[in-house]
Amino acid sequence: MLEFDGLHKSYGDDHVLDGVGFTVAAGSMFGFCGANGAGKTTTMRIAMGLVRPDAGEVRWQGRALDDDARRRIGYMPEERGLYPKMRVGEQLAYFARLHGLDAAAAGRAADEWTGRLGLGDRRRDAVEKLSLGNQQRVQLAAALVGRPEVLILDEPFSGLDPVGVDALAEALLEQVRAGVPVVFSSHQLDLVERLCDSVGILARGRMVASGPVPDLRQREAGRLLRVVVPDAPPGWAGGLPGVRVVAQQGGDTLLELDADADDQQVLAAGLRTGPVTHFARREPSLVELFREAVADEGAQVAA
């Protein structure tokens, strides 16, 4: 289990991280979401020993990460970085050796990953000669080539085309199946929702929600109600007590109900306008969860 525990970090008066903590189970994928500047990169760089936290620690299998343990982590920095003039194969072998593989194993690992990521015929090319998409693949290979026990990837999907996204997703799922915990940050919430077992939502340096996606849904579930009333006029549900209209398109209406609001009253109001063709509680999407969490946080900060 990979544990981020109570991380605090300030730059001057700027409290960038304020008690960030979450856990990632072995063999699970954790999506780390948050707006720009929320502190995702800082959190990951603390894990990698590139930034020293003011308080808190990151543990792997119960022990605080040290230099040796970090060598078992595959890392993809937000600002991609490779030696531009070094050949793809040699470069990957070099990183594998820095992660502790011997020369022969490093060469094999470099061959293996270039082959699997479709770079087989580019092994002898300098990295700078590759397209950006292929450079990104080399970057991923650099994270994987040292046979990591843990993967920490900062915005790995940014800049990839849909084919690249699928290839990367497949590679990560494969790692997860092999028991490797994977943490990645992303803006693409649909992707996070599709791939991740757990998510963490960070806003202004605080974790506003974290846990398995179904749990989070559960917590928010029941609050959203979708009613399709084709003949209803706009604002038909506006006056009902404890009910807020989230969206209405034609008769397709999304309502948010307070805990004590009566959904049968909503149904009755719908029926008064004509036929009701759809009436159901709806699980929130991750986007909605995210908006919700960030909005709550904003309200707290404003308060």
Add this chain to the structure above:
Amino acid sequence: MTTAMTSGRAPRTPGSAALVRLVAAREAGTRLRDRNFLISSAFILLLLVGVLVFQIVLNSGSDQTRIGVPTDDVRVAAALEVQSRALGIDLVVERYADEEAARAALAEGAVEGVLVGGRGREPALLVESGATPSLLTVAQGAVASIVVGDQLAAAGVQPQPVPDVVVRALDPQVDAGDERLVVALIGTALLYGLLVLFGQFIAQGVVEEKSSRVVELLLVTMRPWQLLAGKIIGLGALGLGQILVVAVLGVAGALVFDLVDVPGDLVGTVVAVVLWFVLGYAFYAAVFAVAGSLVSRQEDLGSVLTPTTLLLVAAFIVAFQAAADPAGAMATVTSFTPGLSPLVMPVRSAAGQAAGWEVALSVAIMLVAIAAVVRVGGRIYAGALLRTSGRTRLREALRAERA
């Protein structure tokens, strides 16, 4: 827990030495395939060969003098040979059947001069256009010795053979010292060139890692000092290899073509230059690396390297001054100044002006300076490496070390 699809032994934790070795091997390997490096190496070797050839031509061309004698009278030829030996001139006496044949040889350039009428009242030295001083001196001396011998014989005096004068040198260092000084200056120039070259390589390498952001990936697996040490050692091995090749070729060439009088002195001076290269390189490599770490783009490198480059240029100029006045205050002080001493001290000691304890003291001061530069510089380097935007100030870097 390792991944299922990559088979084989689990990765092992590489120690500091292993990491430093990996970095060093990458640095050296990269440079060995770098065109700029290969061109500069070839240039240095060509320069060395040029110096050797120049010396050989100078040596062989100037010394030998050929003179023609148009008679089979052995006395003139013998007198010329005696004179040339006494004067230390490498003279070849060619005998011709008559004056006509000797003149023809002169016209062909087979001899530089022809001595006619050596025994008579009106001796003449025939030359193409002008006589070299050595030629004239030999001819004059030979004629004089014959005439004086004849007159003494006529007066009934039996000339005793004149005893050879034994040469006793009061200060045998002076002449050999000149030669050592030349070697030391050539060595210093080479040292200067290599320090500038490898300093640039180091600084460029550091900036490349910053500007390409690969440094973040590297620092996940190693400490800044390990990266720094690997760079310095890897490139240093190349630099040392280069100076050793030049030293061995130079010494071998000088010995084979007999360019030096005292081979022992030559070897001593060359060894000193090589050792000073190691010290100077360690010092300047660290300084150049730290300077490079302060910027994020190759374009900005010039501004941060200028102070260090100027220090090197100053050292080079002072070293030449020291050759002219090796006992002066300037040479003495700078031969102890860290950063200057690697270029100045070899010159001073080649001039025979530095006692053993002085050299030892200078080396010790330099070692302390290297330790200080590596320590403080290592902290600056560590603090500045991850600041990949713009230029980092020294104080910021010192404060920011792994913040």
